[in-house]
Amino acid sequence: MDGISSRRMAAVDRNAAALGVSTKQLMESSGSAVARAVRRHADPGASVAVVAGRGNNGGDAFVAARFLDDYAVSTFLLGRRESITTDISRSNWDALGEAELPRETVTDSAQVALGDPDVVIDGVLGTGVTGAPREPERTAIEAMNATDATVVSVDVPSGTDADTGEAADVAVEADEIVTFHRPKPGLLGRDDVTVADIGIPSPAETFVGPGDLQAVTRDPQAHKGDFGRVFVVGGGPYTGAPALAAQAALRAGADLAYVAAPDRVADRVQGYSEDLIVESYDGEVLTADHVPALLDRAGERDVVVLGPGLGSADATLDAVHGFLADYEGRAVVDADALQVVPDVDTEATLVCTPHQGELVKMGGPRSDDWRERRETVENFARDLGHTVLVKGAYDVVTDGETTRVNRTGNPGMTVGGTGDVLAGATGARLAVHDPVEAGALAAYANGKAGDAVVDEQGYGLLASDLLDELPRAFKHDDD
Numbered sequence: 001m002d003g004i005s006s007r008r009m010a011a012v013d014r015n016a017a018a019l020g021v022s023t024k025q026l027m028e029s030s031g032s033a034v035a036r037a038v039r040r041h042a043d044p045g046a047s048v049a050v051v052a053g054r055g056n057n058g059g060d061a062f063v064a065a066r067f068l069d070d071y072a073v074s075t076f077l078l079g080r081r082e083s084i085t086t087d088i089s090r091s092n093w094d095a096l097g098e099a100e101l102p103r104e105t106v107t108d109s110a111q112v113a114l115g116d117p118d119v120v121i122d123g124v125l126g127t128g129v130t131g132a133p134r135e136p137e138r139t140a141i142e143a144m145n146a147t148d149a150t151v152v153s154v155d156v157p158s159g160t161d162a163d164t165g166e167a168a169d170v171a172v173e174a175d176e177i178v179t180f181h182r183p184k185p186g187l188l189g190r191d192d193v194t195v196a197d198i199g200i201p202s203p204a205e206t207f208v209g210p211g212d213l214q215a216v217t218r219d220p221q222a223h224k225g226d227f228g229r230v231f232v233v234g235g236g237p238y239t240g241a242p243a244l245a246a247q248a249a250l251r252a253g254a255d256l257a258y259v260a261a262p263d264r265v266a267d268r269v270q271g272y273s274e275d276l277i278v279e280s281y282d283g284e285v286l287t288a289d290h291v292p293a294l295l296d297r298a299g300e301r302d303v304v305v306l307g308p309g310l311g312s313a314d315a316t317l318d319a320v321h322g323f324l325a326d327y328e329g330r331a332v333v334d335a336d337a338l339q340v341v342p343d344v345d346t347e348a349t350l351v352c353t354p355h356q357g358e359l360v361k362m363g364g365p366r367s368d369d370w371r372e373r374r375e376t377v378e379n380f381a382r383d384l385g386h387t388v389l390v391k392g393a394y395d396v397v398t399d400g401e402t403t404r405v406n407r408t409g410n411p412g413m414t415v416g417g418t419g420d421v422l423a424g425a426t427g428a429r430l431a432v433h434d435p436v437e438a439g440a441l442a443a444y445a446n447g448k449a450g451d452a453v454v455d456e457q458g459y460g461l462l463a464s465d466l467l468d469e470l471p472r473a474f475k476h477d478d479d
């Protein structure tokens with residue numbers, strides 16, 4: 001099993017809550033797993049010192065203390081009750097008091113006197129640690145290391161970074177680390193780690209959920225262009241598609257949206273929205289002689305969205321082939337451009353966004369059940385060498401290694417243009433995230449936007465209705 005990063009673990013934790021498995025239930029499972037580990041090291045009646053921090057790592061330790069009330073257990077909180085950062089941890093601290101289990105608050109690091117316990121539970125710092133341990137955690141770590149006790153660490157040895165494995169100048173030397181759900185990258189390969197199942201359902205990892213939106217953050221110090229210059233290469237026979245894709249990119253967080261379109265339709269594309277920067281090229285449709293100039297412009301931007309409204313004239317498909325053969329950046333490929341991808345050798349990082357029919361046209365599998373499709377599309381994406389987002393009642397996003405499934409959206413979204421909106425939103429996210437995450441986030445938000453429109457007005461949804469809803473669809477709880 002490969003490790004799960006702290007950021008990803010937090011997202012999975014939030015997704016589990018959305019599936020009805022609360023973080024408090026997870027804390028209960030974590031604490032009881034820690035208690036089971038203690039039982040492997042010492043018998044009831046032995047003395048156990050529980051040292052807890054102010055976050056959920058401490059909360060797990062409070063739960064463990066409660067499960068060990070047939071031991072001589074005493075709990076030390078490094079701070080005052082009011083400084084406990086979460087309700088679920090505070091309620092487990094309060095439960096110890098109600099159960100009359102010995103507990104005390106330590107506000108001055110000099111007070112950390114653990115006595116001579118048989119076992120110490122290290123619930124000081126977990127995946128929420130930032131930087132080297134500060135006081136009183138620092139002194140507490142030294143006190144734990146100074147005992148002869150068997151030390152059981154909750155999730156991560158305090159002072160060690162779960163993602164890198166790097167230990168600060170002061171870090172707990174654990175005899176056993178009880179980590180939760182999946183190993184942590186920084187602890188892989190160690191023989192003192194126990195991975196405890198805490199009841200997180202696998203859909204919390206597979207299905208895109210509200211936890212994934214935590215990755216969509218706006219750094220307040222950002223300035224123009226940090227969040228992506230998206231370049232839509234589309235239009236020709238059609239004008240609405242590139243305009244929808246470009247507007248969707250802006251609504252999904254891009255700073256600038258450019259559109260390259262034949263001069264015959266450029267004004268019409270511009271007419272849809274003053275927010276777009278429309279650059280025209282001569283002629284009726286995209287042809288190979290437009291490619292060099294487009295590659296230059298693409299080189300100054302972060303992501304290309306290739307395909308909306310391009311049409312499938314032979315000259316256009318040749319141009320798409322030529323563009324992809326020389327483009328080395330990131331691109332979303334959609335609509336008629338998709339059929340070219342299997343035949344072109346490219347350095348570009350692509351996210352292909354076919355619906356089921358377009359996937360078959362690419363030589364991909366036809367499968368109606370999403371579980372079967374997940375398997376077959378993983379194989380197809382692996383062979384293709386690019387990320388594929390196959391739209392359907394359940395969207396499947398995979399690069400052949402990592403796979404996510406999106407359940408948002410509704411039958412009202414089969415209306416024309418929703419694919420252009422999805423392509424543009426994927427483009428915006430591809431400027432910031434890796435391909436699978438970009439596709440997963442865009443599919444989730446696009447479907448959520450469609451659900452919001454249908455909830456509000458019933459069916460009869462227009463693709464352009466999604467645009468107004470997209471910003472809200474990307475917002476997450478602690479925004």
Ligand SMILES: NC(=O)C1=CN([C@@H]2O[C@H](COP(=O)(O)OP(=O)(O)OC[C@H]3O[C@@H](n4cnc5c(N)ncnc54)[C@H](O)[C@@H]3O)[C@@H](O)[C@H]2O)[C@@H](O)CC1
Binds near residue numbers: 055124132
């Ligand atoms: N994500 C999950 O799925 C679950 C997480 N759980 C537990 O929750 C933990 C993460 O909890 P939190 O995110 O609340 O954070 P932690 O409890 O890991 O630590 C953060 C706390 O320590 C303080 N702190 C951070 N860096 C510090 C430093 N360098 N020196 C001194 N104090 C520092 C912070 O002020 C905060 O109070 C996990 O390690 C795990 O033990 C479990 O409850 C089970 C479920």
Ligand SMILES: [K+]
Binds near residue numbers: 057123126153155
């Ligand atoms: K810990």
